[in-house]
Amino acid sequence: MLKKIGILLMLLPFLVQSQTEDEKQLREIYTTSLTNGKSYSWLDYLSNQIGGRLSGSYNAERAVAYTKGQLDSLGLDKVWLQSVMVPKWTRGIKEFAYFETSPGETTNLDICALGGSVATPEGGLKAAVVEVKGIEDLASLGEEKIKGKIVFFNRPMQPDLIQTFEAYGGCVDQRYSGAAEAAKYGAVGVIVRSMNLRLDDYPHTGSMSYGDLPASQRIPAAAVSTNGAELLSTMLNLNKDTKLYFRQTCKVFPDAQSYNVIGEITGSEFPNEIITVGGHLDSWDLGDGSHDDGAGCVQSMEVLRLIKQTGYKPKRTIRVVLFMNEENGLRGGKKYAEVAKQKGENHVFALESDAGGFTPRGFSFDADDANFNQILSWQKLFKPYLIHYFKQGGSGADIGPLKGEGTVLAGLRPDSQRYFDHHHAANDTFEHVNKRELELGAATMTSLIYLIDKYGTVQTSKIKG
């Protein structure tokens, strides 16, 4: 016991020294990001000069070319494109919808097709409406009450959940599986309340799936704005015979060629130990994808730039990956993990930023207790930056396929209160991202990557220890 204390005492000056060095490095990272950052001007270009960039679109390819060019200019050790085939779905011309309370008495509704939905018949689709609060309601209504109708999924996000992603998780099955489930009871279409905690006029798109439903049984699915959903529900209460009309011309094309954009600083000591940081480069098409996930892309690029800018020489390989196709396929994330496996790459850590460019609060981790405890020991380093949230469970969709074999995964957790005001909607635009908040996020990510690089994960230590 005394011996151990003796060793600790001998180590103390070293530990204190090391601590001070970390404090300095974090201060340097934050200061550089806030006074001389690039993330905001990159996002400006991505959002305002390119805009929404759905997989397979020209804009997605413009985003690939732009971000590769920017990474090329950073003086990284390696920058490349990783080929990936992506689904291509197009929204078509502006969707249109109204409800009819009596013949000829119509009120327009703000809708948008859900990503992956089929079109309505060319002249649109008009039918009676049955409102439900979720997929669970379908069975009790049965085919008798659903057949030939449009099912209106109207369970709102739960407002009293503090973490809005939990409220999203509690509702999104209506959007993702509502059409497939309603079709089984003979519904002719579905309309889903937007995943939005605010009452406003923006319809929010997002991915949906028909599961294994044969093509002939697929029914069109659209989201309606929260104000529209409230109004439609009120009208249905006043008049059960209210009919809904909607028209959308969306279309699925053959898979398209696209790319993950990758750059790296090769590690000086352990080049084969890879630390990945990323966001997804594709976005929905309604807004310009500033929060989802332009922010995560430019923050991830900024991580590598800040490492170079602050003069830190990483021991391990730090890699930025801008994943293609998170929104409607996850092909980029799957491809990246597949190639990593083929090559036998050792991914020790991966961090994703895909929860908006808001003030960072901390991280969530897919990590075992030993790794999580190591990370917790760094918590005090983050305190001056008001980073306080460190929790096990959840990281990011694109890095998910890297899971297993001891890779520690993490997700940046920004303040989530306003995220779903903008998520997948036409108001996910540049002016809703605050420069400081974005830069604080980039610095917070860089700080964690720095600590992981310097101290390794518990697995890497074990390998060496």
Next chain:
Amino acid sequence: MLKKIGILLMLLPFLVQSQTEDEKQLREIYTTSLTNGKSYSWLDYLSNQIGGRLSGSYNAERAVAYTKGQLDSLGLDKVWLQSVMVPKWTRGIKEFAYFETSPGETTNLDICALGGSVATPEGGLKAAVVEVKGIEDLASLGEEKIKGKIVFFNRPMQPDLIQTFEAYGGCVDQRYSGAAEAAKYGAVGVIVRSMNLRLDDYPHTGSMSYGDLPASQRIPAAAVSTNGAELLSTMLNLNKDTKLYFRQTCKVFPDAQSYNVIGEITGSEFPNEIITVGGHLDSWDLGDGSHDDGAGCVQSMEVLRLIKQTGYKPKRTIRVVLFMNEENGLRGGKKYAEVAKQKGENHVFALESDAGGFTPRGFSFDADDANFNQILSWQKLFKPYLIHYFKQGGSGADIGPLKGEGTVLAGLRPDSQRYFDHHHAANDTFEHVNKRELELGAATMTSLIYLIDKYGTVQTSKIKG
């Protein structure tokens, strides 16, 4: 020792029980605020139906009448107006400014008069400009280089400070005392870079003082937008002879009659122990004062409403105070403390919300260690609501005069990153307040007030113990 442990073990079920009750009460408070809150609709009225409400203006009196009416409707035990005389300053017609790089070659600048400034001469004021980075620079330049000129204070807020109020504190002397100091060296006017971390076109007003400078020596003072400040500085670098013109018609009137708006729930056990919660009802005139401090007013009103709504019967008297004239005189805060002292009222605790309606992060406290430690023991109750910031030092301007005699003071600390984008400017408007963020703040305040009421402060405990 064993005895003590024995007592603790005996107390354990009680402590666990009590803990559960507090957890339940906080959950109830947050849920009620987020699902059935009034703060946002009150703010809508205050911002959009009334608007900016500078002390002594008709709008300030409309705000007094409106908020008193709303408090009357809550079924409180007592609602009243507390008379207070306030300074009355008016901005006059829209300010106008340009700089002239050569005769006739002019560029307009976005400026606004600082609160309390004198007018320019009727035809405006035109003079050469001397740029400084702060009051410290005046002495080294001396009268020779300042006399007859307009002093341009252009030290920006420091962007790498994480807490933006610190950056504000490091700059605001230029606004508050710049004119008084520059006048001593013979300056004819001052123009101050807006206290804003963003680069944009909004000039930010705010209070200034001439100190004990005789009326005849007072010089007009205006704020220029950050974009304007950058441009002017660039032009001065290119051409030292650049002249600045500005015109403003502001005016001081005799003090006006106004009011603090007060309501209370009388305590059931200790009615003479008063817990005050408040914000300030006056605002600057450029925007509608939504963040500063409409948010704090409606949150404070909501504290009392949530207490009643959740069925909690406070032991102590809970009082909401909407203070008049924080912005340019603090007369309301001073008057409230003065009357409290005259009446021998025992204020055990006071909380102010005056840092914007953003996501709450925690509180700062003007409290001794014993009280602060008691509050820290409640920290875990706040964890599910992501409230993590508990720090000694700083509370609120209006409650400041209550300091001393064992009153514990506290200030709500919301996320501060966007606050100075809007502070005292035309874009401090309702659409920049997020409903959930505002409601989370109200619930956080109510939770602290509940705990203080239930457990008392260390002083109150001592009195009873």
